[in-house]
Amino acid sequence: MKKLGLIVNPVAGVGGRVGLKGSDGFDVLRAALERGATREAPRRARLALERLARRCDDVDVVTWPGEMGEDEARAAGLEPRVLGSLDGRRSYVLCELERSGERPVIGCDDFVLTTPADTERAARDLAAAGVDLILFAGGDGTARNICHAVGDRVPVIGVPAGVKIHSAVYATTPAAAGDVAALYLQGHAGARLRESEVMDIDEEAFRENRVSAHLYGYMTVPYARGLTQSAKAGGVAGEERALNDIATEVIAGMQPGALYVLGPGTTTRAVMERLGLAKTLLGVDAVRDGELAGADLTESELLALVEAAPAAYIVVTVIGGQGHVLGRGNQQISPAVIRAAGPDHLIVIATQTKLLSLEGRPLLVDTGDPSLDEQLSGYARVITALGERTMYRVGA
Amino acid sequence: MTLSPDQLKSAAAEKVAGLAKLRRDGGVLRDYRAPRWDEPFIMEQGTPGERGILVPLAEDGVTAEVGAAADYIPEGMARAAAPELPEMAQYQVMRHYLRYAQMTLGMDLGSDISEGTCTMKYSPKMHEELIRGHKAADLHPWQDEDTLQGLLEIVYATGQYLKAISGMDAFTLQPGGGSHAVYTNAAVMRRYFEARGELDQRTEMITTIFSHPCDAATPMVAGFKVITVMPDENGYPDLEAFRAAVSEKTVGCMITNPEDTGIYNPQIDKYVEILHDAGALAFTDQANANGILGYARARDAGFDACHFNLHKTFSSPHGCEGPATGAYMCTEKLAPYLPVPVVTKDGDRYHLDYDRPDSIGRVRGFLGNWMGVIRAYAWIRNLGPEGLKEVAEISVLNNNYLDNLLMAVKGVSRPYAEGHRRLDQVRYSLEQLKEDTGVGTEALRDRMVDFGIQSYWMSHHPWVVPEPFTPEPCETYSKADLDEWAAVIKKCSEEAYTDPQFVLDSPHAQPIDQMRRTEAMEDPDQWAFTWRKYKRRFKDKA
Numbered sequence: 001m002k003k004l005g006l007i008v009n010p011v012a013g014v015g016g017r018v019g020l021k022g023s024d025g026f027d028v029l030r031a032a033l034e035r036g037a038t039r040e041a042p043r044r045a046r047l048a049l050e051r052l053a054r055r056c057d058d059v060d061v062v063t064w065p066g067e068m069g070e071d072e073a074r075a076a077g078l079e080p081r082v083l084g085s086l087d088g089r090r091s092y093v094l095c096e097l098e099r100s101g102e103r104p105v106i107g108c109d110d111f112v113l114t115t116p117a118d119t120e121r122a123a124r125d126l127a128a129a130g131v132d133l134i135l136f137a138g139g140d141g142t143a144r145n146i147c148h149a150v151g152d153r154v155p156v157i158g159v160p161a162g163v164k165i166h167s168a169v170y171a172t173t174p175a176a177a178g179d180v181a182a183l184y185l186q187g188h189a190g191a192r193l194r195e196s197e198v199m200d201i202d203e204e205a206f207r208e209n210r211v212s213a214h215l216y217g218y219m220t221v222p223y224a225r226g227l228t229q230s231a232k233a234g235g236v237a238g239e240e241r242a243l244n245d246i247a248t249e250v251i252a253g254m255q256p257g258a259l260y261v262l263g264p265g266t267t268t269r270a271v272m273e274r275l276g277l278a279k280t281l282l283g284v285d286a287v288r289d290g291e292l293a294g295a296d297l298t299e300s301e302l303l304a305l306v307e308a309a310p311a312a313y314i315v316v317t318v319i320g321g322q323g324h325v326l327g328r329g330n331q332q333i334s335p336a337v338i339r340a341a342g343p344d345h346l347i348v349i350a351t352q353t354k355l356l357s358l359e360g361r362p363l364l365v366d367t368g369d370p371s372l373d374e375q376l377s378g379y380a381r382v383i384t385a386l387g388e389r390t391m392y393r394v395g396a
Numbered sequence: 397m398t399l400s401p402d403q404l405k406s407a408a409a410e411k412v413a414g415l416a417k418l419r420r421d422g423g424v425l426r427d428y429r430a431p432r433w434d435e436p437f438i439m440e441q442g443t444p445g446e447r448g449i450l451v452p453l454a455e456d457g458v459t460a461e462v463g464a465a466a467d468y469i470p471e472g473m474a475r476a477a478a479p480e481l482p483e484m485a486q487y488q489v490m491r492h493y494l495r496y497a498q499m500t501l502g503m504d505l506g507s508d509i510s511e512g513t514c515t516m517k518y519s520p521k522m523h524e525e526l527i528r529g530h531k532a533a534d535l536h537p538w539q540d541e542d543t544l545q546g547l548l549e550i551v552y553a554t555g556q557y558l559k560a561i562s563g564m565d566a567f568t569l570q571p572g573g574g575s576h577a578v579y580t581n582a583a584v585m586r587r588y589f590e591a592r593g594e595l596d597q598r599t600e601m602i603t604t605i606f607s608h609p610c611d612a613a614t615p616m617v618a619g620f621k622v623i624t625v626m627p628d629e630n631g632y633p634d635l636e637a638f639r640a641a642v643s644e645k646t647v648g649c650m651i652t653n654p655e656d657t658g659i660y661n662p663q664i665d666k667y668v669e670i671l672h673d674a675g676a677l678a679f680t681d682q683a684n685a686n687g688i689l690g691y692a693r694a695r696d697a698g699f700d701a702c703h704f705n706l707h708k709t710f711s712s713p714h715g716c717e718g719p720a721t722g723a724y725m726c727t728e729k730l731a732p733y734l735p736v737p738v739v740t741k742d743g744d745r746y747h748l749d750y751d752r753p754d755s756i757g758r759v760r761g762f763l764g765n766w767m768g769v770i771r772a773y774a775w776i777r778n779l780g781p782e783g784l785k786e787v788a789e790i791s792v793l794n795n796n797y798l799d800n801l802l803m804a805v806k807g808v809s810r811p812y813a814e815g816h817r818r819l820d821q822v823r824y825s826l827e828q829l830k831e832d833t834g835v836g837t838e839a840l841r842d843r844m845v846d847f848g849i850q851s852y853w854m855s856h857h858p859w860v861v862p863e864p865f866t867p868e869p870c871e872t873y874s875k876a877d878l879d880e881w882a883a884v885i886k887k888c889s890e891e892a893y894t895d896p897q898f899v900l901d902s903p904h905a906q907p908i909d910q911m912r913r914t915e916a917m918e919d920p921d922q923w924a925f926t927w928r929k930y931k932r933r934f935k936d937k938a
Contacts, residue, residue, distance in 0.1 A: 054896065055834055179834055352858055359862075360629070379640040381623065387616050390605075390624045391637040
C-alpha cells in the first residue's frame with residue numbers, strides 16, 4: 001500500500017485575508033489575529049484530502065498530530081497514522097505574548113501551536129517513515145522548510161494555501177492537488193515527476209513593496225500531464241526530450257568567441273549538461289566556446305566577464321510559478337549586466353508546457369530598473385524546441 | 397461504502413440497462429452494449445496444412461509448353477523459406493475479422509459528430525460504385541495519357557472547381573493527404589525563394605498554436621525554423637505578436653482560419669498584408685473549410701496559396717477509410733513550382749505536363765490518390781455552387797444549435813471570444829467539471845462510448861484549452877443526431893456530479909476496458925508493429 005505523508009501548516013495564509021502579504025513571524029501572526037484572521041490552510045488541506053480519498057481508497061496516510069494534519073485527515077474520512085507529538089504544546093502566539101508580558105489576543109490559545117521547526121521535523125519524520133509522497137498545505141515559507149528538511153529525496157505536492165505562492169511546487173487548486181496525488185500514488189502513467197523551484201521572498205521587503213525573491217532549491221513534484229497535454233498523445237516529447245531539444249537548439253546557435261551567461265533553472269541546466277558541464281542549479285554560470293568561463297558568478301564577476309567579451313548573450317528561463325524570467329532568483333543578472341550584454345541579447349528558453357501553464361499570463365521581467373523593464377517588454381522569441389520559437393508576451 | 401468487484405459490476409450493468417428505459421419514456425439516449433469476443437490474434441490461430449483456397453496445379457501440357465511457374469521468378473527474388481502465415485480455412489478468416497469488426501464502432505455505425513477538426517460527413521455510397529467499377533479500378537498507372545483522357549478530365553475539372561472555390565490560379569491534386577498538401581506548400585515556398593536567391597535570408601515560417609500541428613511540422617521538414625504565435629484574449633492569433641514575428645527572415649505563414657476553436661478571424665487580411673509588406677508569402681490551411689465553402693475565398697483575403705482536404709470537406713472518406721487526397725491551390729506566382737506532372741488541357745485533349753523546369757518534382761507516385769478526386773468531383777457536381785454554400789450554412793447552423801445545448805450542460809465552458817458565434821466547430825473546456833468532480837475530458841470521453849457514439853476528439857497537441865473536447869456537427873447530421881449527442885454529454889456530466897467514480901471507471905459497455913498503461917504508447921521500446929517483433933519482444937521472453 002502506498003504511503004502519503006501529510007503536513008498542514010496551520011499558520012499559512014493567515015496573513016493574506018487581512019492584507020499582510022505573508023504569515024512569517026510572530027508580530028505578523030499577532031496582527032493577523034487582531035484583524036480577525038481565520039485559518040486557511042486546514043480548510044484547503046481538507047478539500048485536497050477529500051478529493052484524494054474519493055479517488056484512491058488504498059492509501060496509508062502518515063501525519064503529525066492535531067492541526068498539523070491529523071485533524072484534516074480525519075475530517076476527510078481517512079484514518080491516519082500519527083507520528084510525533086504536540087502534547088503539552090501551547091499556542092506559539094500565547095507563549096510569545098506571555099514572554100513579552102503582553103495581553104493575550106482573543107483566540108490565541110487555540111491558535112498556532114506549531115512553528116517552522118515543527119514543519120521541518122515533520123518532513124524529516126515522514127521521509128524516515130518511507131512515505132511515497134508528501135502532500136503539504138502551505139505557502140512559500142512551508143515549501144522552503146520542507147525543502148530544507150528533505151530536499152528532493154521525497155516527492156512533494158503543495159496545496160496552495162499561503163499568501164506567497166512564488167514557488168512552482170503547488171497544484172493549481174486544492175482539488176487538483178488531491179487529483180494529482182491520487183494519480184501519482186496509483187502509479188498512473190499520466191502523473192510524472194519533475195523538478196520544481198522552491199522560492200521565497202523577503203516578507204519585510206515585500207511589505208515595503210520591494211520584491212526580493214530567492215531561489216532556495218528544487219523539489220521533485222508530480223504533475224498531471226493532462227493539465228496541459230493529452231496523456232495519450234503518442235510520440236509527444238516528454239519533459240526530458242523537450243529540454244534536450246531546447247539545449248540542442250541553444251548550442252547550435254552559439255557564436256564562436258561569444259560569452260553565454262546561463263541563469264539558474266533546470267532548463268538552462270540542460271544546456272550545460274549537453275555541453276558536458278556541471279550547472280550551478282541555483283546560481284549563474286557562464287560558458288564560452290563550449291567551455292566553462294565561470295561558475296556561480298556574482299553580479300560583479302558577471303559584469304567583468306560580459307564587459308571583457310567581444311559579444312555576450314544571456315540565457316534565462318522561467319523561474320517559479322509566476323512567470324518571471326528576470327528579477328526572481330536570478331538577481332545576479334542585474335540591469336548593468338543586461339545593458340552590458342545588450343538587451344537584445346537576451347535569450348529566453350522554456351518548454352511549451354511551461355509557457356502553457358501560465359494560462360495566457362505574460363512572462364515577467366522585474367530587474368529593478370523600470371526603464372530597462374520597459375525596454376525588455378513586448379514579445380520574446382522563446383526557444384521551445386529544436387528549430388521552434390514561440391512569440392510570447394513579456395510584461396514588466 | 398466500498399462495493400465488491402461483483403457488486404460494482406452489477407451496479408454498472410444496472411445503470412447501463414436503466415438507459416433503455418429512458419429511451420422508452422421518450423428520451424434520446426440509447427441502451428448499447430458492444431459485443432465482446434475473446435478473439436486471439438490471427439497469427440495464434442490455424443492448423444498446419446490448412447488452407448483457405450486450394451489452387452490447382454498447372455496441367456502437364458501447360459507446364460511442358462511454358463515451363464514451371466516458379467521458373468518465372470527472377471533469381472534472388474524467390475524466398476528461401478515459406479512465409480510464416482497463419483494456415484486457416486476461409487470461413488475462419490472471415491469469422492476472425494468479422495469479430496474484430498463487431499468490436500469496432502465503425503464508419504456509418506455510430507455518430508461521428510464527435511470528431512471535430514475531421515469533418516466526418518456521410519460519404520455517399522454511390523461514389524464507391526464509381527471508383528470500384530471497372531472503368532476506374534482497371535486503370536493502370538503506366539497507361540499512356542491518350543488512354544487516360546476520362547480520368548484526366550475529372551482531375552482537371554475538379555481542379556477548376558477548387559480554383560473557383562478558393563479564387564486561386566493553379567492546382568495540384570497529387571498530395572496523398574492534408575498534411576502532405578501542407579508540406580507541398582512548404583516545398584513550393586522554399587523553391588520560390590530559392591529561385592529568387594533569398595533562401596539564405598528567409599529561414600522562418602510563422603504559424604499559430606491553434607493551427608493544425610502539420611503547419612508547424614511540415615515547414616521544419618522543408619528545413620525552416622518555425623515561430624508559433626499564441627492567441628490573444630479573444631482567441632485570435634495575437635496580431636501584435638504576429639507583427640513582431642515577421643521580419644526579413646520570414647518565409648511566410650501557414651495558418652488555419654477558422655482555427656480549431658471554430659473562431660473565424662475577421663482580420664485575416666491584416667496578417668497577410670503584414671507578410672506581403674515584408675516580402676513574405678501567405679498560405680492558409682483549409683482543413684476547417686466546411687463552414688466557409690462558397691462564402692470566403694482564400695484569394696480574396698490575399699493568400700498566395702491554400703489547400704483543401706478532398707477527404708473530409710469534399711466527402712471522400714477520412715483517414716484509413718480513404719485514402720486521403722490533399723488539393724493544393726496557388727496563384728500564378730507560385731504555379732511554376734507545382735509538383736509534376738501538372739494536368740493541363742489543350743483544346744479537347746488533357747495532358748500530363750512534365751516539362752516544368754522550376755517544379756519541386758513529384759510528391760507522390762503517378763496521379764496521387766485519384767479515387768478521392770473522383771468522389772470529390774461527383775460530390776461537387778451533385779451539389780453545384782448553391783449546394784456548396786448550403787453545406788456551409790447547415791454546418792454552421794448545426795454547430796450553433798449543438799452549442800446552445802452543450803453550453804447548458806453543467807461543467808462545460810467555451811473559452812475565448814465571448815459573444816461571438818463559432819463556425820463549423822467549437823473547442824469546449826471541461827475544466828470546471830474536472831475541478832468540481834475530478835472527472836476530466838479523458839474520463840468523459842471513455843464514458844460517452846457506452847452510449848454507442850464515437851468518443852470525441854479532444855484537441856491537437858498541445859492543450860491550450862484545458863480539458864478540451866471538440867465536436868464538429870457538419871451538414872450530414874439531423875436534429876435528432878444533435879439532440880442525442882448533447883444528451884449523452886449532459887448525461888455524462890450528471891453522472892460525474894453524482895457518481896464520479898462510475899465515470900472514472902468507464903467504459904462499462906465496450907469490448908475493452910480502459911487502457912491503464914498508457915505510458916507504453918509513448919515508449920518505442922514497448923512497441924511492436926509486426927508479429928515477428930511482438931514475438932521477439934514479448935512472447936519469446938515469456
